[in-house]
Amino acid sequence: MTGTDAALDAARLSTLRPVHVIGQAFNFAGVGGRTVSPSGAEITEFLSASRRAGTLGASFWVWQEATPEEWAAVSGFPWSSVEFRPTPPRVSPKRSRP
Numbered sequence: 083m084t085g086t087d088a089a090l091d092a093a094r095l096s097t098l099r100p101v102h103v104i105g106q107a108f109n110f111a112g113v114g115g116r117t118v119s120p121s122g123a124e125i126t127e128f129l130s131a132s133r134r135a136g137t138l139g140a141s142f143w144v145w146q147e148a149t150p151e152e153w154a155a156v157s158g159f160p161w162s163s164v165e166f167r168p169t170p171p172r173v174s175p176k177r178s179r180p
Contacts, residue, residue, distance in 0.1 A: 088128050092135035100138035107142035107152050119147075125155035133161060
């Protein structure tokens, strides 16, 4: 998933907020996809686009195969500490029985 993909997906899911996106952190060649792992710059762009789109956070698949460059990009990213206030669920008042 690229930064552009993250922003588009967050916009599509905006009515279901909070949105948390998932990105790639491994080589997809074994399953017919991309043949190299994302670079640190790509990870940073993905995280930046996700934050700009208002997502709650981001995670990566598969972290066990993440490269040192990918880990450095994730751990060094300055994710905002903006407070998130979820909307409480609406609860219908219980009717008392006569």
